[in-house]
Amino acid sequence: MTWDVLNIVGTIAFAASGALVAMEEEFDFLGVLVLGLATAFGGGIIRNLLIGIPVSTVWEQDILLTIAVVTMCFVFILPAKWINLYWMRFGNLFDAIGLSAFAIQGAMFAQQMGHPVIAAMVAAAMTGTGGGIIRDILARRKPLVLRKDIYAVWAMGAGFAIGIGYPQKPFPLYALFASVVIIRMVSTRYKWRLPYRSL
C-alpha cells in the first residue's frame, strides 16, 4: 500500500522531469509525452530486459501510465511562474523519492530472479536512473547522471544491500527507502560529486 504511494510519487516526479526537459528543448506536445513516458518507464523497461522479466509487463501498470499522462498534460498547461516556484522547491525531493522507490524495487526484482549481487546493483541503478539517461539522449544532452550527479551511487548502495540479503519486509524497506532519500537530499544540498578525472 505505502509502496504504491511511493511508486506513484516517483512516477509523477519522473514524468514531470521528462516533460520539463521536452519543453526546454522546444519539443511539441508529442515530444512531451514521449520524453515523459521514457523517463518514467524507460529505466524499468531496460531493467526488465537485463534481468529477464518480460518487457511487456509494462502494460499491466495502467494506473501508473494514466497518472504519468495526466501529470504531463498538467505540466504542459501549468503557468511558468508556478513551475519555477514549485518544481525548483519540491522537484528535488520528488525526484529523490522516485529514485529511492524505483531503485529498491529494481534490486528486489533482480534478487528474486536469482541473479548475483552485481545484477541487483545494476538493476537498482538502471531502474532509478535509466529513464533519465534515455530522456537526456532523446533531448540530445549529455546524460547528467554520468557527469556530475552522485545519485546513482546511492541507488547502487541500496541495490548492494538488497543483493547481499537485506530483509525484504515492510519496516526495514521503509528505513532503507528513507535513508536513500535523505542521503540523496544531503548530497544535493552540499553538491557532493563523485571523483572525476579528465584527460
Place this chain on the structure above:
Amino acid sequence: MTWDVLNIVGTIAFAASGALVAMEEEFDFLGVLVLGLATAFGGGIIRNLLIGIPVSTVWEQDILLTIAVVTMCFVFILPAKWINLYWMRFGNLFDAIGLSAFAIQGAMFAQQMGHPVIAAMVAAAMTGTGGGIIRDILARRKPLVLRKDIYAVWAMGAGFAIGIGYPQKPFPLYALFASVVIIRMVSTRYKWRLPYRSL
C-alpha cells in the same frame, strides 16, 4: 497481398530515408547500411520488445531485408540530381505510406497480444516513427518527430481505432490506411504542427 505491397513500399521509403541521412552526415557505406536498416526495422524491433513478440522474428522477413539492402545500394549510387528531383517530390508520399502501413500493423499486433488501448497507440506510434528516432539518434540529430512533425499523432489515431475494436478486415483496413496517408499528406502540405511550449 496488397498488405505486402504496402509493407514493401514502406520499407523502401524508410531504408532510403536512413541512407540519405547517413550520406548527409558523411557516414561511410557501412553507416548507410546501418542507418537504413535501423530506420526500416528499428521501430518494429522496439515494438516487438514492448508488446512481447520475440525480437528475433525480424530474421523471418528475409525478403524485406533484401529489399532494404538493395534500396540502400541503389540510393548510394544514384546521381544527386535524381535524388533532389525524385526524393523531394515523392519522398513524402512514400514516407506517409510507410508510416500508415507500419502503424496499422503495429497496432494490430498489440491488439492481438491482448494489451490495453494505450499499448495499441504506443505500438502504432513506435512502429511508424521509432525507426526514424533511432536514425536521428545515431546521426546525432534531435529526433525530428518529437519536435515539429505532427505525424506520430495520426499513427496514434489509427492505433486508438484498432485498440477499441476497429474491424480488422481488408476493406476497413484499407480505408483506415488511406485516411492516415491522406491526412498525413495534408498536414505536411499545410505545415500543421502540434502545440508546443518552450520554457
Place this chain on the structure above:
Amino acid sequence: MTWDVLNIVGTIAFAASGALVAMEEEFDFLGVLVLGLATAFGGGIIRNLLIGIPVSTVWEQDILLTIAVVTMCFVFILPAKWINLYWMRFGNLFDAIGLSAFAIQGAMFAQQMGHPVIAAMVAAAMTGTGGGIIRDILARRKPLVLRKDIYAVWAMGAGFAIGIGYPQKPFPLYALFASVVIIRMVSTRYKWRLPYRSL
C-alpha cells in the same frame, strides 16, 4: 580455453576504451563504469536480443564483469603518461583482438540459433561494434564506426564465413580469428576507409 583468453583480452580492451572516452568527456567515476560496461557488454546484449538469446545470460559472465570493473578502476588511476604511452601503442591491437573474438562468437551464436546468413553477419558486426556505438551515443559523439572506420566490415566478413558453414573447430576458428586481427591492423595502418558519399 584459448577462446576464454581472447574473450578476456577483448573485454579488457573494450572496457578500457569506454573508460578512456568517459574520462575525455569529463564524466565522473560512475560515468567511467557505465561507459566501460556498456562498451564491453552492450554489443553482446543487443546481439542476444536480436537473435533470441535471453539477455539476462549476461549475469552468468561474472568473471568477465569483474575483469571489466577492475580494468576500469585501473585505467581511472593510471598516470596520464602511461595511458598515452601504452594505449596509443597497444590499444589498437587489443581492440582488434576484441573485435575479432567477439565477432566470431556472435556469428556462431546466430548460426546455432538457426538464423539466415544475414543474421550471422549482423550478429558479428553488432557483437564487435555495438558496444562502441552505445559508448559514442552516451558520450554524445557521432559513432566512429559508422563514419570512418572500416572495421565492422571485417566483422561482417567473419560473420558471412560462419553463416555459410565455415567449420566451427578450434584450428579453423583460430585461423579466422587471426585473419580478422591482421586485416584490421593493416587497414588501420594504411588508413583504409569504406567508400562514402556526402550530399
